[in-house]
Amino acid sequence: MAVVRTEEASSSTSRCTYHAFLSFRGKDTRKTFTDHLYTALWNAGIHTFRDDDELERGEDIELELQKAIQESRISIIVFSINYASSSWCLDELVIILRRKNTAGHKVLPVFYNVKPSQVRDQTGSFAKAFDSHEEQLTQETDERRKAQMEKVEGWRAALREVANLSGMVLENQANGHEAKFIEEIIEETENKLKRTLLSVALYPIGTESRVQNINSWLQDGSTDVGIGVISGMGGIGKTTTAKVAYNLNYERFKYSCFLANIREISQQPNGLVHLQRQLLSDISIGKREKKYNIDEVVMIIKDAISCKKILLVLDDVDEEEQLNALIGKWDWFYSGSKIIITTRREQLLKAHVVHQKYKIKELDDDESLQLFSWHAFGQDHPSEDHMDHSKRVIRHCAGLPLALEVMGSSLCSRSVEVWRSALEKLEATLHDKIQKTLEISYKSLPDDHDKNLFLHVASSFVGADVDDVVKILEEDYTAIGIQNLRDRSLITVDDDNKLMMHQLLQEMARTIARRESSEEPGKHGGAWNHKNSSTVSAEKTGTEIVDGLVPSTRMLEKDKSVCKASRVGRAKRQHSGDSSDESMVSYQGKPLKRPLNSIFSWLAITSGFAKLFPGKKS
Structure with a gap:
C-alpha cells in the first residue's frame, strides 16, 4: 500500500473544505434515508458534501467529486440494495479507499438493509450487479475487455476491503429503527472527527518506501500475534515511520495505542506505571482509583490484551524490562493483534521471539x-x-x-x-541537537570497555575487516563489544565484512573524545588532534586511543607508505627486528594467523594500545 506522495506530504497544511463526504446510491436512498442522514449531519454542525447539492451545472463531475473527497476528513458510504449496480458508485468507492490508504482519510461504512457479508462476498443483489457488469464486457473488444475486467476486479477488491472496516449496520443496531440508527451514525462520525491522529514530520520525505512493507504486514489478515521491530540509528526516522503506519492502520483494529518516548519516560519517577495506565486507558479499561505497583498493573494489562485485538506501538524501547512491565508475555495477546516496537537496539528481542525486522535506511x-x-x-x-x-x-x-x-x-x-x-x-563541530540525539546510543552502552571500543573504531577502524580487528583485540572482549555496537546501530558490517559507521557518528565520537580529553588531558584526544590527517605524531599525549591512529584505515590500504612514515611504527618494527609490513606479527606473544595490512601490524605492537582497555590483564 502506498502512503503520502512527496508532493502531497510536502504541503504544510491540508485543506479541508468539508467534514464529511456522503457517498450513496441515489436511486435507493436519495429522498429517504440518505436525505434524513444528510439533514442530521448538518444539524449536528458536520459540514457534509452531497453531490446533488454541491456540484454546479457544467462542472466536471468526476474531477469535482475527487476534489470533494480529498478535501473531506471522513467519507460516509451508504451501502444499499442497488449500490453495486452503479459503476459510478463503485468508482467513487475506489477513490475513497485510495485516499484512505494514501493519506489516512477516515471511512465509515453504513449498511442500510444489506449485510456486510453481502458486500464482502458480493452475494444477493451484489452478485446480480456484477453479473450485469461482466455481461457487458462480452460486447467490448479484446483490449477494452481486458482493461474493463481489471476495473471490475478492482471494484470487487474495494468492496471486500471496505466491508472489513468497522461500520454501522441497521439490522444490528437500534433494533432497526432508522431515526435511532441515524443518531448513532452522527455520534460515531463525531467520535472519528474528534479522534486525534498522531502528528508526523512536517515533510515526511522518503516515508512511502519505508512504510510500504510494514503496511503489508499490518494488513496481512493473519490470526497470529504479529511483532514488528523498527530499528536504526538515532534520528533516522523510526518514530516517524511508526506514526505513519499507525495513522494508516489504527482503524483496522477495535483498540489501538501509541506509547511514545518509552525510554525517556521510564527514567522518570513512576514513569513505567504512567505508561501502563496510559495503555489501559487507551484500550478502554477505564480509570481505577487504587494506585497499583508495576507488577499489579501488568496483570491487569494481561486481562485486557488477552481478549482484544489491538494495534500497539511501543516507541523508543531500549531495555527488555520495559517490555516486561508494559506487556508481560507475548502469548498474552489476542489473536490478530499487532505490536510495533521502535528501538535503536537491533537485537532487543530474544532470538526465540518470532518477529519481523524493519531496518530504517538513510535517505538517498x-x-x-x-x-x-x-x-x-x-x-x-x-x-x-x-x-x-x-x-x-x-x-x-x-x-x-x-x-x-x-x-x-x-x-x-x-x-x-x-x-x-x-x-x-x-x-x-557537530550541531548540539544532533550530538545529543546520537550520543544517547553511546551512553546506553553497558560499560566503559564498549564505549572505548566505539571511540577506537570511530577513529581508526572504519573500513577495517571485522575478523582482523577481533584477532588483534581477541583478549579485550572485542567480539562481544562489536556485537553491542551493532546492536545499538552505532556500527554496521557490510557484505565484505568491513566495519562501517555513519560519518555523523564519527563526528559525534570526535566531539566526545575532545570533550573527555579536555576534562582529563591525554585520555582520548590523540587520535583526533589533526584535522584531515592520516596519522598523528608520537609526540601527542593521547595514549588511551593509540598514538598514531588514523581516522580511516581505508586511506592506509591505498598507501601503506603512510604507516611506514610513522616514527612510532618504524621504531617498534626496528625494535622487533623486522621492518617488513607483510611480516607475521604477534600480539602479547601470540602470533596472528595471517599477514595483516600495515596498520593492523603496527597497532598490534604499539605500546600505548593496551591502555585503551583499562583493567586488562597482561
Whole structure:
C-alpha cells in the first residue's frame, strides 16, 4: 500500500473544505434515508458534501467529486440494495479507499438493509450487479475487455476491503429503527472527527518506501500475534515511520495505542506505571482509583490484551524490562493483534521471539536534497545561488533526516555569507541537537570497555575487516563489544565484512573524545588532534586511543607508505627486528594467523594500545 506522495506530504497544511463526504446510491436512498442522514449531519454542525447539492451545472463531475473527497476528513458510504449496480458508485468507492490508504482519510461504512457479508462476498443483489457488469464486457473488444475486467476486479477488491472496516449496520443496531440508527451514525462520525491522529514530520520525505512493507504486514489478515521491530540509528526516522503506519492502520483494529518516548519516560519517577495506565486507558479499561505497583498493573494489562485485538506501538524501547512491565508475555495477546516496537537496539528481542525486522535506511541524495530544501527554502529544491552549498550539507548529513531538518532550519533565510561560515563550523563541530540525539546510543552502552571500543573504531577502524580487528583485540572482549555496537546501530558490517559507521557518528565520537580529553588531558584526544590527517605524531599525549591512529584505515590500504612514515611504527618494527609490513606479527606473544595490512601490524605492537582497555590483564 502506498502512503503520502512527496508532493502531497510536502504541503504544510491540508485543506479541508468539508467534514464529511456522503457517498450513496441515489436511486435507493436519495429522498429517504440518505436525505434524513444528510439533514442530521448538518444539524449536528458536520459540514457534509452531497453531490446533488454541491456540484454546479457544467462542472466536471468526476474531477469535482475527487476534489470533494480529498478535501473531506471522513467519507460516509451508504451501502444499499442497488449500490453495486452503479459503476459510478463503485468508482467513487475506489477513490475513497485510495485516499484512505494514501493519506489516512477516515471511512465509515453504513449498511442500510444489506449485510456486510453481502458486500464482502458480493452475494444477493451484489452478485446480480456484477453479473450485469461482466455481461457487458462480452460486447467490448479484446483490449477494452481486458482493461474493463481489471476495473471490475478492482471494484470487487474495494468492496471486500471496505466491508472489513468497522461500520454501522441497521439490522444490528437500534433494533432497526432508522431515526435511532441515524443518531448513532452522527455520534460515531463525531467520535472519528474528534479522534486525534498522531502528528508526523512536517515533510515526511522518503516515508512511502519505508512504510510500504510494514503496511503489508499490518494488513496481512493473519490470526497470529504479529511483532514488528523498527530499528536504526538515532534520528533516522523510526518514530516517524511508526506514526505513519499507525495513522494508516489504527482503524483496522477495535483498540489501538501509541506509547511514545518509552525510554525517556521510564527514567522518570513512576514513569513505567504512567505508561501502563496510559495503555489501559487507551484500550478502554477505564480509570481505577487504587494506585497499583508495576507488577499489579501488568496483570491487569494481561486481562485486557488477552481478549482484544489491538494495534500497539511501543516507541523508543531500549531495555527488555520495559517490555516486561508494559506487556508481560507475548502469548498474552489476542489473536490478530499487532505490536510495533521502535528501538535503536537491533537485537532487543530474544532470538526465540518470532518477529519481523524493519531496518530504517538513510535517505538517498534526491530525498535528502528535498527534505533539506523544504526546511531551508520552503520548497523541494534549493535556490540557484545556494545549490552548491546545499549539496555540501547533503554530503555531510549523509542521509540522516534529523541532521537534514536541523541544518535546513538553522540555515533558513540566512545569507550566502552566513551559509559559508555555518558550513565551515559544521565541518568542525557537530550541531548540539544532533550530538545529543546520537550520543544517547553511546551512553546506553553497558560499560566503559564498549564505549572505548566505539571511540577506537570511530577513529581508526572504519573500513577495517571485522575478523582482523577481533584477532588483534581477541583478549579485550572485542567480539562481544562489536556485537553491542551493532546492536545499538552505532556500527554496521557490510557484505565484505568491513566495519562501517555513519560519518555523523564519527563526528559525534570526535566531539566526545575532545570533550573527555579536555576534562582529563591525554585520555582520548590523540587520535583526533589533526584535522584531515592520516596519522598523528608520537609526540601527542593521547595514549588511551593509540598514538598514531588514523581516522580511516581505508586511506592506509591505498598507501601503506603512510604507516611506514610513522616514527612510532618504524621504531617498534626496528625494535622487533623486522621492518617488513607483510611480516607475521604477534600480539602479547601470540602470533596472528595471517599477514595483516600495515596498520593492523603496527597497532598490534604499539605500546600505548593496551591502555585503551583499562583493567586488562597482561
